[in-house]
Amino acid sequence: xxxxxxxxxxxxxxxxxxxxxxxxCCLLLVSMLAALLVGAADIAPRGAALQLxxxxxFVSADSGLAPVERALLLELRLPRVLLxxxxxxxxxxxxxxxQGVFRNPLADPYLLGAAAGAGLTTTAVxxxxxxxxxxxxxxGAAFAGAxxxxxxxxxxxxxxxxxxGTATLxxxxxxxTSFLTAIQTxxxxxxVEELQRVYSWILGNVGGGWEQVRLVLPYAVVSxxxxxxxGRLLDVLSVGDDEASSLGVNVARVRLVVxxxxxxxxxxxxxxSGLIGFVGIVVPHVVRRLAGGSYRAVLPLSLVxxxxxxxxxxxxxxxxxxxxxxxxxxxxxxxGAPFFVTVLRLTRRxxx
Amino acid sequence: xxxxxxxxxxxxxxxxxxLAGVDLRADAGEWLAVIGANGAGKSTLxxxxxxxxxxxxxxxxxxxxxxxxxxxxxxRLLAYAPQTPALPGDMTVFDYALLGRTPYIPHLGRESRADxxxxxxxxxxxxxxxxxxxxxGHLSGGERQRVVLARALTQRASVLLLDEPTTALDLGHQxxxxxxxxRLRLADGLTVVTTLHDLSxxxxxxxxxxxxxxxxxxxxxxxxxVLTEELIGEHFDARVRVVAGTGGRPQVHLERP
Numbered sequence: 001x002x003x004x005x006x007x008x009x010x011x012x013x014x015x016x017x018x019x020x021x022x023x024x025c026c027l028l029l030v031s032m033l034a035a036l037l038v039g040a041a042d043i044a045p046r047g048a049a050l051q052l053x054x055x056x057x058f059v060s061a062d063s064g065l066a067p068v069e070r071a072l073l074l075e076l077r078l079p080r081v082l083l084x085x086x087x088x089x090x091x092x093x094x095x096x097x098x099q100g101v102f103r104n105p106l107a108d109p110y111l112l113g114a115a116a117g118a119g120l121t122t123t124a125v126x127x128x129x130x131x132x133x134x135x136x137x138x139x140g141a142a143f144a145g146a147x148x149x150x151x152x153x154x155x156x157x158x159x160x161x162x163x164x165g166t167a168t169l170x171x172x173x174x175x176x177t178s179f180l181t182a183i184q185t186x187x188x189x190x191x192v193e194e195l196q197r198v199y200s201w202i203l204g205n206v207g208g209g210w211e212q213v214r215l216v217l218p219y220a221v222v223s224x225x226x227x228x229x230x231g232r233l234l235d236v237l238s239v240g241d242d243e244a245s246s247l248g249v250n251v252a253r254v255r256l257v258v259x260x261x262x263x264x265x266x267x268x269x270x271x272x273s274g275l276i277g278f279v280g281i282v283v284p285h286v287v288r289r290l291a292g293g294s295y296r297a298v299l300p301l302s303l304v305x306x307x308x309x310x311x312x313x314x315x316x317x318x319x320x321x322x323x324x325x326x327x328x329x330x331x332x333x334x335x336g337a338p339f340f341v342t343v344l345r346l347t348r349r350x351x352x
Numbered sequence: 353x354x355x356x357x358x359x360x361x362x363x364x365x366x367x368x369x370x371l372a373g374v375d376l377r378a379d380a381g382e383w384l385a386v387i388g389a390n391g392a393g394k395s396t397l398x399x400x401x402x403x404x405x406x407x408x409x410x411x412x413x414x415x416x417x418x419x420x421x422x423x424x425x426x427x428r429l430l431a432y433a434p435q436t437p438a439l440p441g442d443m444t445v446f447d448y449a450l451l452g453r454t455p456y457i458p459h460l461g462r463e464s465r466a467d468x469x470x471x472x473x474x475x476x477x478x479x480x481x482x483x484x485x486x487x488x489g490h491l492s493g494g495e496r497q498r499v500v501l502a503r504a505l506t507q508r509a510s511v512l513l514l515d516e517p518t519t520a521l522d523l524g525h526q527x528x529x530x531x532x533x534x535r536l537r538l539a540d541g542l543t544v545v546t547t548l549h550d551l552s553x554x555x556x557x558x559x560x561x562x563x564x565x566x567x568x569x570x571x572x573x574x575x576x577x578v579l580t581e582e583l584i585g586e587h588f589d590a591r592v593r594v595v596a597g598t599g600g601r602p603q604v605h606l607e608r609p
Contacts, residue, residue, distance in 0.1 A: 229460045235447070236454055239503075240438035246402050247454040247507070248427030292487075293442035 020291040024301055028085070028308040035081045035315040036073070039322075043069045079213050083272060084206040084314040084328075085307035086213065086220050088279055090269040092306020095280030096287075096298045097227045097262035100234035101255050102166045105288070109266040109280040112173040112259075116180035117149020118142040118270045123184045123198050127191045138201065139215060139271040146267035152176050154259070166255075203327030204276035206314050212272040219268035226261035227299055230254060234295035278332040279306050279313075282340045289343055309336070353380035353541040354429065354510040356401070360409035363393070363400050370396045373409070374569050376562045378511075380414075383537060383544045385558035387551060387578070389588050392564045394547040395435060398515050401545065402432035413511060427455035431509035433500050435516040435547075441489030445499050448488055449475055452506030474505045478532070494525035501533065512537075514546045518553070526550075530557055551604040555579050556597075563587060575602050 036052060037045040043065065051063035051073055065073070094109040102111070110116075121141040125134055157172035188198055233254045236244045244251050266280075287301040310328070313335060317326040361374040370393045378384035388394045400407040403418055403426050411418045413429045421429070431452070439448070452474075453467040475481050478498050483491070491499060497517060504512055517533065518526040534557060537544050548554040554561060555575040563571040563578050565587040571578045579602040584592050590606065597603040 232457070232462060233460075235443075236451055238438070238440045238443070239448070239451060240434065242399065242402075242404050242434050243432070243437060245404050245423070246427060246430070246432035247451065248422075248424035249454060250423065288442065292444070293440055294447060 017291050017297050020287075020297075020301060021304075024287075024304040024308065028304050028311070031308045031311045031315070032081050032085060035084070035311050036077055038315060038319060039077055041069070041072055041076075043073065048073055075209065076207075079210045080207050080314065081311055083208055083213050083216070084310045086216055087206055087269045087273040087276065088283075088310025088313075089303040089307035090216075090220055090224070090265040091276065091280040092283035092302040092309070093224055093227055093299055094262040094265040094269070095306075096284035096295065096302040097230075097234075097258050097265070098280075099284055100237060100295050100298075101258050101262070102170060103238060104166075104170075105285060106281070107170075109262065109269075110177075110275070110277070111170065112153040112263065113149030113176035113180060114146040114263060114266045114270060115149070115275050116177040116184065117145035117147070117152070118267070119145070119202060119275060120180045120184040120187070121145030121148070122201055122274075123187050126194050126197050126201070127187050139212070142274075143267050143271035146270045147263065149176055149180060150259075150263040150267075152180075200327065201274045202329070204274040204329040204332075206273050206276075206310070206328060207318075207325075208272050216268045216272045219264055223261045223265035223268070224303060227258060227265070228303075230258050230261070231294075231296035231299045234258065234299075238293070238295070274329070276310070276329045276332055278329075278336045279310055282336050283309055286340065286343045354414050354543050355380045355412075356430075356511045356543055356545065357412045357415075358397075358401060358409065359412070361397070361400055361411065362408040363396050363405055365396065365405075369567060371400065371407075371564075372567045374564070374567075376569055376572060378543050378545055378560060380510075380543055381537065381541045382559045383534070383546070383557055385554040385561045385575075386545065386547045386564060387549070387554055387561060388547075388564035388570075390549075392587075393567060394564055395515050397564060398432070398513050398545065398547055399434075402430055402513050404432070424455045427507065427509070429509050430511045430513060431504040431507040432513040433504050433515065433517065435519050437500050439488040439491075439496060439499075441487060443488050444484065445480060445486050445488065445491070445502075446471065446475065446484040448499060449480075449502040449506050452503040455507060470508065471502075471506050474502050477536075478502050478505070493521055494528065497521060497525070497529050498532070501529070501536075505536065510541070511543045511545065514544065516547050516549065518548070518550075526553065533557075551579060551584065552597075552602075555602045555604065576600065579604055 037048045047063045047065045050061045051065050051070060053059050053061045054063055091109055098107040098109055098111055099105050121144060122138055125137045125141045129137065153173040153176040156176060157169035160168050160172060233249060236247060236249050237251060237254060241251050283306040284298055284302045287298050287305055291297045291301055313331045314328050316335060317328045317331040320326055357377045359375055361371055363371040374397060386394050386397055399405045401411055418426050450463060450471045453463050453470065456467060457463050475484055478501060480498060480502055483495060518529055521529060533544060536542060558575055561575055561578040562569050563583060570587055571583050579594055581592055581594050584590055591609050593605045593607050594602050
């Protein structure tokens with residue numbers, strides 16, 4: 001009886017999944033390379049390419065770049081590309097995690113008030129402080145605000161729902177979001193002078209440099225590892241709370257752990273990049289269309305796909321009207337929406 | 353082979369006592385049908401047996417209280433399928449059935465080759481091998497019910513708790529699913545507890561029946577003992593005629609008042 005294995009099911013699902021994984025990894029590599037070679041500063045792409053090769057271990061190449069150009073590549077472009085990749089990966093992975101927790105493909109990383117919380121604290125910092133000191137406070141404030149927003153929504157949902165389902169939690173998120181946004185709007189109009197700074201933070205920016213990369217990396221690693229480990233359990237959750245419990249899974253604990261990890265990912269991404277929308281909801285969706293609904297595929301592929309998507313979005317943001325820059329949040333929505341619609345049209349499937 | 357028992361089972365939902373002091377028993381390899389009017393608490397009883405609801409009293413499998421077991425240990429003894437299972441439309445039949453191996457897979461681990469083999473052989477037994485790669489959204493009602501059964505069987509539990517396993521199936525598919533369940537039960541010595549709303553059908557398959565009414569077990573016994581005109585008239589508020597069918601099993605016919 002066991003001789004006929006592996007069964008057809010495995011073969012049929014693993015094929016496209018492997019292909020999509022490879023494609024996503026290639027896409028990420030290509031987009032990162034492109035983003036390193038092209039930019040507002042006039043560095044010859046060929047020289048930049050040779051320089052990158054030269055930095056690889058055991059390879060030496062003469063790039064012919066001036067020291068200034070080399071420094072530009074190393075100190076500006078490289079961290080920027082890395083930060084875009086990390087933030088994109090975090091947001092998309094967190095989006096997939098939230099979707100698993102809420103068993104709803106429309107959930108996104110900002111669902112539980114992370115964005116509103118971060119928006120409020122950041123606005124407060126910008127409005128109430130002056131000069132350099134304030135700017136330095138922004139990442140910490142945004143991080144604390146995002147975590148605080150989620151915790152507030154979670155506490156409220158638990159009080160209102162008495163351990164009830166996820167619907168109460170979503171509603172609590174909606175309530176917390178509008179409440180915090182109201183305060184943020186009020187603070188914002190107290191000091192109209194600072195409106196531009198507030199908005200430029202809200203619309204997102206991944207040009208933070210090495211310091212921000214170092215800041216976000218530990219949280220990114222922890223949250224992503226936890227989410228990836230819980231992929232299979234999210235699959236179990238997708239067949240319903242009762243069945244998951246009857247299979248011996250502690251549903252409430254799985255939910256809480258994934259929620260915490262996804263919120264940590266969101267908060268750390270928001271802290272270093274502002275409120276970049278669209279990545280967290282669209283990328284997991286596209287992945288699901290291409291590779292099926294299992295969270296063991298959706299989570300890692302969202303990570304890679306989100307990274308590639310944001311690297312490209314940032315490349316567009318800083319080249320299209322160079323030497324000026326478009327806010328990256330505008331680019332993600334502007335390029336993401338048509339892309340999303342195209343994927344939806346091309347891959348008609350049973351509604352999830 | 354496992355005997356499953358409930359002693360003094362009570363469930364309070366939303367401040368209301370839905371069940372109180374329910375005793376029931378299904379001996380090893382038996383089919384117990386839980387019947388009762390709508391809202392009598394049949395599904396609640398099954399969920400309590402599966403350990404999904406806080407309850408008073410004891411549920412025992414082979415004399416061991418289930419309460420003392422870890423959830424994973426309990427899941428290796430008792431498999432449960434709700435009346436309308438959530439079937440993610442883009443999950444494949446194989447992946448869905450494989451979820452039944454969860455109680456054997458380490459908490460954050462992945463399934464082994466053995467888990468895949470068990471799943472493959474269960475699918476083969478239920479004639480689902482050809483559908484293994486099909487997504488759940490592309491199945492007919494009868495196929496879905498078989499797939500749910502496959503998931504419960506990969507769990508390798510000796511007690512199956514199935515809430516209305518024939519919901520939304522036409523006559524022929526109802527019969528196929530129940531016959532299949534009966535064959536599996538006899539072949540593997542499974543103990544089966546189902547809720548069934550069709551009394552005649554329940555009478556055909558069950559070895560033992562428990563009639564749930566007013567939060568308790570109003571009657572327990574063989575189908576002949578439970579499916580009587582008096583009991584049905586009293587607890588279902590229905591006028592019926594009960595006749596002895598093939599093998600002496602009672603058949604329930606509605607009569608116009």
